Amino acid sequence: xxxxxxxxxxxxxxxxxTVAFFLVPYIVLFATFFIFPLFFGVYISFFRYxxxxxxxxxxxxxxxxxxAISGLTIGTTNVTYYAKMFWxxxxxxxxxxxxxxxxxxxxxxxxxxxxxxxxxxxxxxRVIFFLPTILSISAxxxxxxxxxxxxYGFVNGLIRVFGGKEVAWLNSQPYAWIAIIVTTIWWTxxxxxxxxxxxxxxxxxxxxxxxxxxxxxxxxxxWSIALxxxxxxxxxxxxxxxxxxxxxxxxPDILTGGGPAPSGTVAAGTPGTTTVVMMVIRxxxxxxxxxxGLAAAMSLIFGFFILIISLGQAAYNKYREKY
Amino acid sequence: xAIKSGVKRRKRVAFIILLVLSILWVLPLLWALGTSFKxxxxxxxxxxxxxxxxxxxxxxxxxxxxxxxxxxFKWLRNSALIAIIHTLLYLIIAxxxxxxxxxxxxxxxxxxxxxLLATMAIPTVINLTPLFTMVIRFGxxxxxxxxxxxxxxxxxxxxxxxxxxxxxxxFMNIPYDLVESAQIExxxxxxxxxxxxxxxxxxxxxxxxxxxxxxxWNDYLWPTxxxxxxxxxxxxxxxxxxxxxxxxxxxDPGQVMAAAxxxxxxxxxxxxxxxxxIIEGVSHTGIK
Numbered sequence: 001x002x003x004x005x006x007x008x009x010x011x012x013x014x015x016x017x018t019v020a021f022f023l024v025p026y027i028v029l030f031a032t033f034f035i036f037p038l039f040f041g042v043y044i045s046f047f048r049y050x051x052x053x054x055x056x057x058x059x060x061x062x063x064x065x066x067x068a069i070s071g072l073t074i075g076t077t078n079v080t081y082y083a084k085m086f087w088x089x090x091x092x093x094x095x096x097x098x099x100x101x102x103x104x105x106x107x108x109x110x111x112x113x114x115x116x117x118x119x120x121x122x123x124x125x126r127v128i129f130f131l132p133t134i135l136s137i138s139a140x141x142x143x144x145x146x147x148x149x150x151x152y153g154f155v156n157g158l159i160r161v162f163g164g165k166e167v168a169w170l171n172s173q174p175y176a177w178i179a180i181i182v183t184t185i186w187w188t189x190x191x192x193x194x195x196x197x198x199x200x201x202x203x204x205x206x207x208x209x210x211x212x213x214x215x216x217x218x219x220x221x222x223w224s225i226a227l228x229x230x231x232x233x234x235x236x237x238x239x240x241x242x243x244x245x246x247x248x249x250x251x252p253d254i255l256t257g258g259g260p261a262p263s264g265t266v267a268a269g270t271p272g273t274t275t276v277v278m279m280v281i282r283x284x285x286x287x288x289x290x291x292x293g294l295a296a297a298m299s300l301i302f303g304f305f306i307l308i309i310s311l312g313q314a315a316y317n318k319y320r321e322k323y
Numbered sequence: 324x325a326i327k328s329g330v331k332r333r334k335r336v337a338f339i340i341l342l343v344l345s346i347l348w349v350l351p352l353l354w355a356l357g358t359s360f361k362x363x364x365x366x367x368x369x370x371x372x373x374x375x376x377x378x379x380x381x382x383x384x385x386x387x388x389x390x391x392x393x394x395x396f397k398w399l400r401n402s403a404l405i406a407i408i409h410t411l412l413y414l415i416i417a418x419x420x421x422x423x424x425x426x427x428x429x430x431x432x433x434x435x436x437x438x439l440l441a442t443m444a445i446p447t448v449i450n451l452t453p454l455f456t457m458v459i460r461f462g463x464x465x466x467x468x469x470x471x472x473x474x475x476x477x478x479x480x481x482x483x484x485x486x487x488x489x490x491x492x493x494f495m496n497i498p499y500d501l502v503e504s505a506q507i508e509x510x511x512x513x514x515x516x517x518x519x520x521x522x523x524x525x526x527x528x529x530x531x532x533x534x535x536x537x538x539x540w541n542d543y544l545w546p547t548x549x550x551x552x553x554x555x556x557x558x559x560x561x562x563x564x565x566x567x568x569x570x571x572x573x574x575d576p577g578q579v580m581a582a583a584x585x586x587x588x589x590x591x592x593x594x595x596x597x598x599x600x601i602i603e604g605v606s607h608t609g610i611k
Binding site for chain 1: 329333334335337338340341342344345348349351352354355358366367370371416417419420422423424427429439442444445446447448449450451452453454455456457459460478479480481482484487511512513516537540541542543544548551561562563565566569570576579580582583586587590591594598601602605606607608
């Protein structure tokens with residue numbers, strides 16, 4: 001090795017040391033609180049895990065998964081409670097995703113189209129629609145819980161004024177879901193509206209005018225010129241909204257607490273409006289029922305499910321961009 | 324001419340629809356504000372009006388007098404403390420990483436960054452249980468020393484990717500000539516980072532900081548989960564405190580509404596000053 005090469009090597013090493021100086025704090029945190037937990041979670045899922053005294057944990061193989069999916073015979077009793085709740089909450093979550101996602105896509109697109117026309121005060125309108133997204137779900141939940149209150153809520157108050165019959169919004173189905181979805185729409189559409197709005201702003205308005213001179217109606221112009229030009233933005237909001245909707249937690253947690261139970265049954269043990277993330281949290285929170293192993297197993301099954309859907313969407317997007 | 328008058332009419336129609344919708348959007352907030360000033364009797368009999376018939380500060384008074392049970396000012400302090408420390412630490416750590424990824428030239432840079440990007444597809448729900456276990460094992464959730472729970476709320480989020488991506492994207496657009504000429508003048512990388520990249524990247528850093536702050540301030544799930552280990556109301560965040568108040572079976576709706584309004588006011592004030600920055604930051608997330 002000649003002197004020049006040595007110098008180069010030394011410089012290279014120095015450069016990597018500098019890179020490390022800038023990168024290491026972040027990478028250590030990222031690895032500790034994001035990568036390591038991925039593996040640790042799988043480990044926990046094979047145990048009847050004790051978070052306060054890990055040495056008292058017991059390896060139970062796939063029992064947590066069985067408990068979540070099919071039920072498990074412990075001693076002489078067949079425990080199906082968790083499986084029932086898990087499937088019920090998965091069904092609930094899918095229902096919420098299926099109903100809320102189209103609304104959380106279409107409403108923002110419509111609002112963004114109206115804002116893009118730039119009527120008077122359009123900037124103020126945008127600020128108003130975006131405002132709820134900066135509020136916390138606890139504040140939003142408190143406001144909407146009281147709005148939907150059967151006796152004293154604004155919504156039933158209005159219904160009574162018009163001579164209608166009051167609705168037990170948070171205590172009966174499907175009204176509990178309607179309340180949750182209305183709250184979600186009010187709370188979250190601002191983000192998607194702004195993203196779509198930014199896309200529409202970039203579309204060349206001369207193309208609109210040219211099409212209109214040719215006799216196309218405005219809805220037609222939007223449909224055939226504007227929407228195709230913002231495909232990327234639409235993909236992004238669908239992608240992020242699907243993930244956010246799968247992770248729904250705060251709205252039902254505060255508005256309904258996971259209820260209501262169908263009439264004639266006890267609240268505990270029925271899925272009501274309980275979602276998967278709520279089940280996971282319950283597995284970690286409640287004293288007697290604290291079962292981190294089961295919670296880990298449920299979130300892994302569910303997380304795998306979300307991952308497949310996300311990858312499917314990403315693959316579709318690749319395909320779409322190609323053709 | 325026909326098109327011009329069409330444009331006018333279109334603007335008018337759009338204005339009316341948006342006006343009606345935005346009234347619907349503001350109404351819940353106004354109603355909540357009005358309700359927080361209603362007397363208990365007023366709340367029950369005068370449901371749909373926004374302006375109270377008997378205007379009273381009673382709900383706020385009750386809330387403040389009840390501070391042994393619901394120490395709302397401590398919750399505000401905790402939320403502010405956690406959000407500020409978290410945001411500052413995150414900006415330092417992530418802006419340094421963004422410098423390494425966005426400005427420095429080194430072999431393997433794109434590979435490492437690509438790996439980081441790829442992990443975004445992994446659903447965060449998977450990490451809840453292990454993170455919960457970890458912060459307990461670290462001794463951060465100790466009912467004997469519940470103040471330590473602020474570590475559990477400050478630290479794990481420091482590995483977040485969102486702000487890093489925003490800053491890296493911005494730093495990448497800083498002309499490399501600037502960096503090189505500064506180096507010729509004798510600045511090391513730390514000097515370039517501090518004297519050139521940070522001042523130039525101010526707007527991206529501000530957006531990343533706003534999102535870090537709002538995420539921390541508004542977080543509900545994680546603080547509530549961790550609080551369920553130490554159960555010390557003095558160290559609840561505002562969001563956990565609010566949720567606890569409304570989950571009591573005999574809660575006083577007036578007090579809870581007053582607490583919700585108090586929690587909203589600081590956020591609204593900040594929003595008034597920086598709404599353009601926030602909206603701009605969000606609109607960039609849609610542009611690849």
